[in-house]
Amino acid sequence: MVHDTREAKSGVVSSLRLALGANALITPEDPRYERARRVFSGGYDRHPVVIALPGDAGEVAKVVSIVQEAGVELAIRGGGHSPAGYGVVDGGVVLDLSRLRDLEIDVDQRTAWAQTGLTAGEYTNATARHGLATGFGDTASVGIGGATLAGGLGLLSRKYGLTVDDLLAAEIVTADGQLQRVDDASHPDLFWALKGGGGNFGVVTRFKYRLRDVSQFTGGVLVHAATPDIVTKFIAAADAAPDELSTVVMVMSAPPLPFLPADVHGKPILLATLAYNGPSESAERAIAPLRAVAAPLADLVGPKPYQQLLAPEDENRPIAAHRNMFLDSLDEEAAARIVAAVGTSSAQVPAVQFRIMGGAVARVPADATAFAHRHRRMMVNVIAIYEDASQATAHEAWVATLADSLRPGPGVYTGFLGEEGGGLMHEAYPDATWDRLVSIKGKYDPGNLFHHNHNVPPE
Numbered sequence: 001m002v003h004d005t006r007e008a009k010s011g012v013v014s015s016l017r018l019a020l021g022a023n024a025l026i027t028p029e030d031p032r033y034e035r036a037r038r039v040f041s042g043g044y045d046r047h048p049v050v051i052a053l054p055g056d057a058g059e060v061a062k063v064v065s066i067v068q069e070a071g072v073e074l075a076i077r078g079g080g081h082s083p084a085g086y087g088v089v090d091g092g093v094v095l096d097l098s099r100l101r102d103l104e105i106d107v108d109q110r111t112a113w114a115q116t117g118l119t120a121g122e123y124t125n126a127t128a129r130h131g132l133a134t135g136f137g138d139t140a141s142v143g144i145g146g147a148t149l150a151g152g153l154g155l156l157s158r159k160y161g162l163t164v165d166d167l168l169a170a171e172i173v174t175a176d177g178q179l180q181r182v183d184d185a186s187h188p189d190l191f192w193a194l195k196g197g198g199g200n201f202g203v204v205t206r207f208k209y210r211l212r213d214v215s216q217f218t219g220g221v222l223v224h225a226a227t228p229d230i231v232t233k234f235i236a237a238a239d240a241a242p243d244e245l246s247t248v249v250m251v252m253s254a255p256p257l258p259f260l261p262a263d264v265h266g267k268p269i270l271l272a273t274l275a276y277n278g279p280s281e282s283a284e285r286a287i288a289p290l291r292a293v294a295a296p297l298a299d300l301v302g303p304k305p306y307q308q309l310l311a312p313e314d315e316n317r318p319i320a321a322h323r324n325m326f327l328d329s330l331d332e333e334a335a336a337r338i339v340a341a342v343g344t345s346s347a348q349v350p351a352v353q354f355r356i357m358g359g360a361v362a363r364v365p366a367d368a369t370a371f372a373h374r375h376r377r378m379m380v381n382v383i384a385i386y387e388d389a390s391q392a393t394a395h396e397a398w399v400a401t402l403a404d405s406l407r408p409g410p411g412v413y414t415g416f417l418g419e420e421g422g423g424l425m426h427e428a429y430p431d432a433t434w435d436r437l438v439s440i441k442g443k444y445d446p447g448n449l450f451h452h453n454h455n456v457p458p459e
Contacts, residue, residue: 079143
């Protein structure tokens, strides 16, 4: 039960100060507060009563126990990239994991134990020194915790599967304040739920991952003009490519990038990030059909370290309207709607993103993890990034109209859901998966302490 009273909030700050020390807390009068309460999305301006920065798993457990006892709102912050701004909460406690940064790499066993204050870029830069990596998506500043708990679809997925397919174990503080080690043998139900069920079951403090060989890598950006014919052919070619090639495609209004001709700025383009894991000669053969779709406007694809493909953080804290879905194909009529919509949007960056699935993602049984959309061919995000918050209604309408015209049926990915996610949670999980998650939630968090997320309520 949440006790939203001044006494409860004052009491929780005092208890946290005794448990962690004053230096591990940030309160509104602290000069660090304004920066510490910010999340990646610029659309959220929430003011927690305190931000707690535990230094180890034991201190995380103390924070959870204190908040549970006080009955105040709790938000968990890793990388702060939740599209719904769930890394911060008004009037409650933010448990900020940024001090948990240890990384233990076992090169011989090809495994790594990583604390959840690390970002994907920090983890990848460290493992890449050994020619190894775990796939976390395509953005360096994303926290490994949120990326993993959602499932994790990125630039290694067609070759090696989702992030959760390389998850071997975890350490998690549950709602009773206990630190649990979970894997296939210990608390297997909870371990299963962490593989796509989000932050509903506790605070993960460490993950154990399998590491993959990325010592031979080819990738980069390939740009074509965006016409309905080019878009459909490119998507089909990416879908038909060998498993070693993962592709993320953006149909978008061309930004003024230095490698693009000036006369295409502001016009619809197809910008693809290609990632091939394997020998360069094989990479050239796999990428050739994507290059041959049309005369490229820019071709920056070549041999390079895998970690260079992860996009850096945008310091501008963008405001975005977005919708997420899964598709199995894209016909020319749908592509024409996308190209036309991108060309007429007033957003700073209007775009439709396609993350091509298949390969190793589809070879894992759907019920093996809480992420269950393995048979789908692509994940799609309709996005409008803009600067003027007063224009939110217009951009939300643009996104909703285009997304509704594309969606063939249910299916969403919680990692890319915004505040609309509450009404779509049953679309994220098939009935059997949902029922199983609800049961596990009831076992490990019956009071729904961890509800500031895309929530799976207890029974």
